[in-house]
Amino acid sequence: MYRNQRTVIESAASLLCRKANEDMNYWLMKTEPAVFGIADLKARRDQTEHWDGVRNYEARNLMRDRMRPGDQAFLYHSSCAEPGIAGIVSISRAAYPDFTAWDPTSDHYDARSTPERPLWYMVDVRFEREFPRVISLKELKSEPRLQGMRVLRRGNRLSITEVVPEEWHLILGLLD
DNA sequence: GCCAACGTTGGC
């Protein structure tokens, strides 16, 4: 009961915050569903998880300098049978040091990063919505008004990219 | 600072 009430209150607060925030940004975040997909996030306690393992400076800078709580992001499934956008997550915590970089047993260990001088950062994301179907990469590529999207560029490898509001709403419209 | 070699990403 307490959990439900808190969730409702937080959702309302998040909405209010979003409406008041002119600088809200939209994002696209890539993940391999075999490792951690939208279904995994949905199943997490509080449907929230930290987004660890980003080891690219440009993506780190976007998280650290531009992402704000209340921002929304498409969750993109890559390296799978049907690459595409599987749903929406929200940013629930601003960037903080990625502690997996300090763990020698982690796949993402990086000896250059320390608690005193963190090199890598992560945010927390919360499940918002799973689409009734994946909006495939093929479908995104076939839409002329989306050709500017960085994720569609040939050879793109950046795991976090910005989505402009026009693209965001157009993509949501593809579901109808 | 240049740039070749390397490891990784990710669609196909």
Added chain:
DNA sequence: GCCAACGTTGGC
């Protein structure tokens, strides 16, 4: 499994 494209590393 293939391979193009990319970011990073390290020799010079």
